[in-house]
Amino acid sequence: MLLVPADPLNPRRVDPHFAGQAAAARDRGIPVARIDHDAIADPERAVAGVPPAEDAVYRGWMMTADEYDGFARALATRGVVLRTSPAAYRAAHELPGWYDAVRECTPESTWTDGDDVPQVLAAAERLGAGPAVLRDYVKSMKHYWDEAAYVPEVADREGVERVARRFRELREDSFSGGYVLRRFEDFAGAEARTWWVGGRCVVVTPHPDTPAELPEGLDPSALELLLGGVGTSFVAVDVVWRADGVLRVVEVGDGQVSDWPGTWDPAELVDCLFRDNGW
Structure with missing residues (x-):
């Protein structure tokens, strides 16, 4: 199941920012459920009406690690199991949790x-x-x-x-x-956002801040050798070329709350998350 925020102005609809991902999931027969992100401080209310699911992925607005923990607990009472545990979310969301995994290739x-x-x-x-x-x-x-x-x-x-x-x-x-x-390091050019599922780099996209610019020479197989320590959670890793031609990690984030570039087909992300050889 794919979980997405509801439109604050019309809770019966998906938030427009995530509508493309929701439509792609439905086209592939994947159930989609809406949450009330504005009510995340009251997680039971935020997830009211979400049906049970043994395998759920959230794609939505950012939460703090503590909010995500409450979100996961509230979903569990409804029989919903998130793929990303609260501990895994915190590790990917907060720099102290991911720094050691990429220490050799980040400032x-x-x-x-x-x-x-x-x-x-x-x-x-x-x-x-x-x-x-x-x-x-x-x-x-x-x-x-x-x-x-x-x-x-x-x-x-x-x-x-x-x-x-x-x-x-x-x-x-x-x-x-x-x-x-x-x-501080001197970076050259635009960043790329790399998406990791099950410890594999499954797609490389532009960074949402520069959606029309994709750095050249980013080989996913080479990235896996370089960044294999990012773990098995669903994560997004922003990378950039340093001025001396060395690839560097700028940021790691939980993939559930990392923005997808508007210039890229949202179906590609859905396929990476839910196809048989994905997670």
Whole structure:
């Protein structure tokens, strides 16, 4: 079964952002059920009316790891088993859960537990001198690059603190886990979003932010050799060429809440998830 958000303006319909994926699933005989994402804080209400299913995949808006745990528990009481467990979701959704799996091909990173500013200063000392990018466990504020993301020199304690405080202010209640400092690297060109099912790279698409640009030379079989440690969950891995021609991982995320580029056929994702040689 495919689970998708309902349209907030018409709960009898699928949210338009996911309508193509829902239609592709129905065309293939895969049941589709709607959830009320706006009610996710009350998970029993959010999943009311979802029928039982032994094998369900969610494709929808992002949830925190704690929200996903409640979502999975509420579905379990209705006889619905999600393919991705709460533990697997947290591991893919939050940087500390996936960093070790791709440590060799992603910028060096260190993080804090919580939003205490002295901790981020200690993290800066651990990372060592040089430029870095600040974020939390889930998200950066790249659209506020100079004021809440880029740290020109982590040895500049006042600069680190200033960026961290502004980041925290902008993230408000969405702040997740703790601060993360990642060594700045010079990337070249657009990112690609690679999709992994059962430990295999099943499709390579443009990143949704640059849907008309797909980097050249990305061989899925080579990616599997490089990134085999991403595990067996349904995950999306954003990759980019570094300026020196080395492939780097920018981000890992749970595939259920990773956006699909609008220029790509949604049926391709549905086929990867539900065909016999998929998961």
